[in-house]
Amino acid sequence: MSEAKPEEETTEMRIDPSRASHLNSNLSTILSRIQSTGSQAPIRLVAVSKLKPANDILVLHRAPHSQLHFGENYQQELLQKSLLLPREIRWHFIGALQTNKCKPLAEQIPNLWCVESVDASKKADQLEKGRHALCEKEKEYEDVPLRVFVQVNTSGEEEKSGIEPSDAAALCKHVRERCPHLKLQGVMTIGAIARSQEAKEGQENEDFVKLKEVRDQVAEELGIGKEEIELSMGMSGDFESAIRCGSNEVRVGSTIFGERPAKKDAKVKEEVEDGEK
Ligand SMILES: *Cc1c(COP(=O)(O)O)cnc(C)c1O
Numbered sequence: 001m002s003e004a005k006p007e008e009e010t011t012e013m014r015i016d017p018s019r020a021s022h023l024n025s026n027l028s029t030i031l032s033r034i035q036s037t038g039s040q041a042p043i044r045l046v047a048v049s050k051l052k053p054a055n056d057i058l059v060l061h062r063a064p065h066s067q068l069h070f071g072e073n074y075q076q077e078l079l080q081k082s083l084l085l086p087r088e089i090r091w092h093f094i095g096a097l098q099t100n101k102c103k104p105l106a107e108q109i110p111n112l113w114c115v116e117s118v119d120a121s122k123k124a125d126q127l128e129k130g131r132h133a134l135c136e137k138e139k140e141y142e143d144v145p146l147r148v149f150v151q152v153n154t155s156g157e158e159e160k161s162g163i164e165p166s167d168a169a170a171l172c173k174h175v176r177e178r179c180p181h182l183k184l185q186g187v188m189t190i191g192a193i194a195r196s197q198e199a200k201e202g203q204e205n206e207d208f209v210k211l212k213e214v215r216d217q218v219a220e221e222l223g224i225g226k227e228e229i230e231l232s233m234g235m236s237g238d239f240e241s242a243i244r245c246g247s248n249e250v251r252v253g254s255t256i257f258g259e260r261p262a263k264k265d266a267k268v269k270e271e272v273e274d275g276e277k
Pocket of ligand 1: 236251
């Protein structure tokens with residue numbers, strides 16, 4: 001891996017003051033909406049920054065918010081951003097995982113805090129190999145496992161990724177027993193959009209209810225307490241109802257960063273030329 005020079009790179013990154021105040025105010029709003037749910041347990045907010053430039057992330061990572069957790073969906077984009085941005089950031093990979101890309105993902109990004117989209121034991125095995133390789137090279141990470149969530153397809157939609165609910169416990173067990181460099185953090189779902197809209201009319205969201213059932217079953221089969229397995233559920237449109245349903249972690253993107261550009265138009269680094277000289 002090439003040497004990252006986060007200090008030099010970050011000072012070079014241009015921050016647009018009006019963009020910065022807009023992002024900071026959006027994040028403040030989300031944080032107070034999370035507070036207003038009255039949840040006793042602390043809720044982890046993952047700011048989903050996919051297809052948004054690195055300087056947007058830098059704004060939120062700096063004072064006043066000092067946001068730590070950021071989520072990304074595309075491997076190449078995450079790698080580029082991780083090289084540009086400070087090591088203190090805790091990256092979450094939340095996108096579709098390809099088996100052959102799991103090892104490099106875990107090996108190349110030391111501050112990858114968690115992979116949320118593990119849905120097969122062979123992917124867990126490849127992440128395990130990658131994290132092991134990283135730990136051999138970077139001694140400070142020796143005893144720091146890579147956290148993983150098992151992604152569950154709670155909606156039964158064929159095109160959705162995630163493991164079948166009935167297979168979740170076996171995969172969780174595999175991670176705990178066969179992957180010493182990984183730590184099972186919890187279970188995750190995306191859920192069906194239609195349900196998240198229905199749930200706004202006061203009903204419980206079936207995907208959230210289902211994920212909680214899966215969590216309870218996993219805890220029972222592993223013989224551990226429920227509180228040892230987190231729930232990662234809730235996005236821009238439904239994070240408050242997810243929290244009321246017991247979510248420990250919400251992943252919020254467009255409400256913080258605005259609508260996303262098409263993937264082909266996304267830029268990790270904004271051009272510095274225009275307006276200069
Ligand atoms: C994009 C994405 C999010 C964020 O979605 P928003 O609706 O923009 O908040 C959350 N989780 C996953 C897995 C995603 O891919």
